[in-house]
Amino acid sequence: xxxxxxxxxxxxxxxxxxxxxxxxxxxxxxxxxxxxxxxxxxxxxxxxxxxxxxxxxxxxxxxxxxxxxxxxxxxxxxxxxxxxxxxxxxxxxxxxxxxxxxxxxxxxxxxxxxxxxxxxxxxxxxxxxxxxxxxxxxxxxxxxxxxxxxxxxxxxxxxxxxxxxxxxxxxxxxxxxxxxxxxxxxxxxxxxxxxxxxxxxxxxxxxxxxxxxxxxxxxxxxxxxxxxxxxxxxxxxxxxxxxxxxxxxxxxxxxxxxxxx
Numbered sequence: 001x002x003x004x005x006x007x008x009x010x011x012x013x014x015x016x017x018x019x020x021x022x023x024x025x026x027x028x029x030x031x032x033x034x035x036x037x038x039x040x041x042x043x044x045x046x047x048x049x050x051x052x053x054x055x056x057x058x059x060x061x062x063x064x065x066x067x068x069x070x071x072x073x074x075x076x077x078x079x080x081x082x083x084x085x086x087x088x089x090x091x092x093x094x095x096x097x098x099x100x101x102x103x104x105x106x107x108x109x110x111x112x113x114x115x116x117x118x119x120x121x122x123x124x125x126x127x128x129x130x131x132x133x134x135x136x137x138x139x140x141x142x143x144x145x146x147x148x149x150x151x152x153x154x155x156x157x158x159x160x161x162x163x164x165x166x167x168x169x170x171x172x173x174x175x176x177x178x179x180x181x182x183x184x185x186x187x188x189x190x191x192x193x194x195x196x197x198x199x200x201x202x203x204x205x206x207x208x209x210x211x212x213x214x215x216x217x218x219x220x221x222x223x224x225x226x227x228x229x230x231x232x233x234x235x236x237x238x239x240x241x242x243x244x245x246x247x248x249x250x251x252x253x254x255x256x257x258x259x260x261x
Contacts, residue, residue, distance in 0.1 A: 002042065011045055022052035024257055025060065027235055054257045055234045059212040063234035066111050066141055069210060073229055076209035079202065080229045082144040085111070092128060092140050105145035110137075121145060143230075149223045159220040159230065162195050162203035163241060163249070165256050166213065169200050171245050192244040198227050206232050213260070214253060216241075 003010040043057035063069050073080040084095045108122045157177035172195035203217040206229045216236030221227050238249040
């Protein structure tokens with residue numbers, strides 16, 4: 001509860017007589033715009049009162065919004081697919097026509113979302129979703145679809161999750177999709193890989209661009225051989241990564257968290 005009934009503002013947390021020295025954020029629940037803003041504001045207020053937030057709330061805000069993430073990646077020279085964000089349906093049609101002329105396949109994504117929910121291809125012949133439809137909600141976020149190269153001579157949709165912690169890559173995995181989506185929640189499977197030099201640099205540059213303590217960086221390799229950062233996850237799940245990694249991911253995070261106090 002935010003208690004502003006006295007001279008000094010207070011954040012009251014159940015079962016805590018005093019504020020904890022630090023908070024490890026493992027999720028920000030969805031809800032109405034007012035609820036989400038209030039939850040983020042509580043983290044901001046805790047930070048103002050000297051509580052260490054991990055990940056920092058500003059980093060969470062920068063990465064939960066795909067538009068801001070994409071903007072920061074571009075601004076810092078991190079390779080990422082061509083992306084467009086607009087509220088205008090007229091501009092959307094211009095974008096789609098331009099992409100069609102360049103033989104580019106577009107993907108539409110919710111501005112806020114995870115686990116592949118609401119992500120879908122948008123062929124040139126398909127009608128544009130209405131503004132208030134679920135996962136669109138008045139803002140259109142388009143990204144060029146990157147087709148992954150074949151594996152062992154076969155078409156095999158896949159991308160990579162590279163886990164970054166305190167400026168170091170600590171683990172990586174390949175996610176193999178049962179469809180064109182590779183998310184574990186969408187039916188993908190995981191296998192351990194060693195991140196190559198290009199992937200390591202991309203992941204570290206992406207984490208630096210959004211100024212974050214730890215994150216999961218989603219990277220895809222195009223058929224041309226080029227690598228692109230798709231997303232940066234500030235509250236990443238690690239169930240899939242842990243299944244293909246010998247060391248304890250949670251313990252690494254806890255150690256890093258405590259080391260920052």
